[in-house]
Amino acid sequence: MTKKYDFLIIGAGPAGMTAAIYASRAGLKTAMIESGAPGGKLLKTNEISNWPGITSEPGSQLAMDMFQHSTSFGAVYEYGKVVEIKADSLDPTSEKQVLCEDGTIFQAPAVLVATGTRERxxxxxxxxxxxxxxxxxxxxxxxxxxxxxxxxxxxxxxxxxxxxxxxxxxxxxxxxxxxxxxxxxxxxxxxxxxxxxxxxxxxxxxxxxxxxxxxxxxxxxxxxxxxxxxxxxxxxxxxxYIGADPVTGFLKSLDVLDQQGYMVVNSSMETKVPLLYGAGDVCQKGLRQVVTAVNDGAIAAQDAFHKLKA
The missing domain is CATH 3.50.50.60 (FAD/NAD(P)-binding domain)
Known part of the structure; x- marks a missing residue:
C-alpha cells in the first residue's frame, strides 16, 4: 500500500505535532507517522513547569492538548514503524519514500524526522x-x-x-x-x-x-x-535516567547523522538532503526541552511550505 502526502512527519512528540499544525494550516497535505501514542516524552513526565503560560501541568495533559491541536487543521495521524527512508540527495523535487515495517509505503517530497531519543x-x-x-x-x-x-x-x-x-x-x-x-x-x-x-x-x-x-x-x-x-x-x-540515544537507525544510509547518531541540520532544520528535515531531541543540539522541540518543528514546517510552493 502506498499513501501520498505533501509533508510527512515521522514522530508525534512536541516537535512533530507542532510541525503538523504549521504545515496543515499552510495548506499542505500532512501526516504524522507514529509507532506509539502521541506525546513523546511528555507521556513519561509527571509535571511540566517550564512551558510558558502554564505554571504546572501533567505531561500527559499537555500531550493530549497538543495532539488535538495538531490534527485540528487536517493533519492525519498514521500508525507505523519506519524502517527506512529513500531519498535522492541530488534532486530536491523527487518524491521521498518512507518504508514501514508492515510494508506500507508513504511518499512525499518533504519529510521531517522527529523521532526523539530512546533511554540508555x-x-x-x-x-x-x-x-x-x-x-x-x-x-x-x-x-x-x-x-x-x-x-x-x-x-x-x-x-x-x-x-x-x-x-x-x-x-x-x-x-x-x-x-x-x-x-x-x-x-x-x-x-x-x-x-x-x-x-x-x-x-x-x-x-x-x-x-x-x-x-x-x-x-x-x-x-x-x-x-x-x-x-x-x-x-x-x-x-x-542515565541519558538517551537518538532514534535514527532508519537514516543510516543517507549520511545525515553525526558520530553519535544525531541528525545534522542547518538553521532551517534541513539536512544536506533537500527537503529532509530534523526536529527536536533527534537533532544535534545543546538543549533538549519541549520549548526547543516545538521551535524546531515550526521552523521546519514553514521552510518546507515555502520551498514546496516556490
Missing part, C-alpha cells in the same frame, strides 16, 4: 531480564506499582531528580544514585530532592548488578567509584 540501558547483569519486572524507565507509568516499597533512581540530572520526587508519592524510600558529586540539574530540582525526607542521595557510586527472586527485582548491587567497596540495596524498583 545500564548494561549490567540482571538488567535485560528484569525490564518490566522492577526496572522501569518511566516513573509516571509505573510509580504506583511500588507503593510502600523502596526504590532506586539512577542519575543526577533533571529527569532523575524530578522523577525521584514524584516517586515519593508512592515509595517508602527513594535512593538517588550518582556517579559523581556534581548534579547535572537545575537548582530548583536539586533543592526539591534534598528537601524531601523520603529521598537519600548517594554519590560516587555506580550500579553493578541487579538482583531478583526469579520473578521480580529485590536488590541492587552498587560500587563506590573511589574506594571500590560494594554494598547491596534492598529495593523493589529501579528507575535509570
Amino acid at each position: 540501558l545500564m548494561n549490567i547483569p540482571g538488567e535485560a531480564q528484569n525490564i518490566g519486572r522492577g526496572i522501569s524507565y518511566c516513573a509516571v507509568c509505573d510509580g504506583a506499582f511500588f507503593r510502600d516499597q523502596e526504590v532506586a533512581v539512577i542519575g543526577g540530572g533533571n529527569a532523575s531528580l524530578e522523577e525521584a520526587v514524584y516517586l515519593t508519592n508512592f515509595a517508602s524510600k527513594v535512593s538517588i544514585l550518582m556517579r559523581r558529586e556534581v548534579f547535572r540539574a537545575d537548582q530548583i530540582a536539586i533543592d526539591a530532592a534534598k528537601a524531601n525526607p523520603k529521598i537519600e542521595i548517594i554519590q560516587n557510586v555506580i550500579p553493578t548488578e541487579i538482583l531478583d527472586d526469579g520473578k521480580h527485582v529485590n536488590g541492587l548491587k552498587i560500587m563506590d567509584v573511589k574506594t571500590k567497596e560494594e554494598q547491596t540495596l534492598s529495593v523493589s524498583g529501579i528507575f535509570p
Whole structure:
C-alpha cells in the first residue's frame, strides 16, 4: 500500500505535532507517522513547569492538548514503524519514500524526522531480564506499582531528580544514585530532592548488578567509584535516567547523522538532503526541552511550505 502526502512527519512528540499544525494550516497535505501514542516524552513526565503560560501541568495533559491541536487543521495521524527512508540527495523535487515495517509505503517530497531519543540501558547483569519486572524507565507509568516499597533512581540530572520526587508519592524510600558529586540539574530540582525526607542521595557510586527472586527485582548491587567497596540495596524498583540515544537507525544510509547518531541540520532544520528535515531531541543540539522541540518543528514546517510552493 502506498499513501501520498505533501509533508510527512515521522514522530508525534512536541516537535512533530507542532510541525503538523504549521504545515496543515499552510495548506499542505500532512501526516504524522507514529509507532506509539502521541506525546513523546511528555507521556513519561509527571509535571511540566517550564512551558510558558502554564505554571504546572501533567505531561500527559499537555500531550493530549497538543495532539488535538495538531490534527485540528487536517493533519492525519498514521500508525507505523519506519524502517527506512529513500531519498535522492541530488534532486530536491523527487518524491521521498518512507518504508514501514508492515510494508506500507508513504511518499512525499518533504519529510521531517522527529523521532526523539530512546533511554540508555545500564548494561549490567540482571538488567535485560528484569525490564518490566522492577526496572522501569518511566516513573509516571509505573510509580504506583511500588507503593510502600523502596526504590532506586539512577542519575543526577533533571529527569532523575524530578522523577525521584514524584516517586515519593508512592515509595517508602527513594535512593538517588550518582556517579559523581556534581548534579547535572537545575537548582530548583536539586533543592526539591534534598528537601524531601523520603529521598537519600548517594554519590560516587555506580550500579553493578541487579538482583531478583526469579520473578521480580529485590536488590541492587552498587560500587563506590573511589574506594571500590560494594554494598547491596534492598529495593523493589529501579528507575535509570542515565541519558538517551537518538532514534535514527532508519537514516543510516543517507549520511545525515553525526558520530553519535544525531541528525545534522542547518538553521532551517534541513539536512544536506533537500527537503529532509530534523526536529527536536533527534537533532544535534545543546538543549533538549519541549520549548526547543516545538521551535524546531515550526521552523521546519514553514521552510518546507515555502520551498514546496516556490
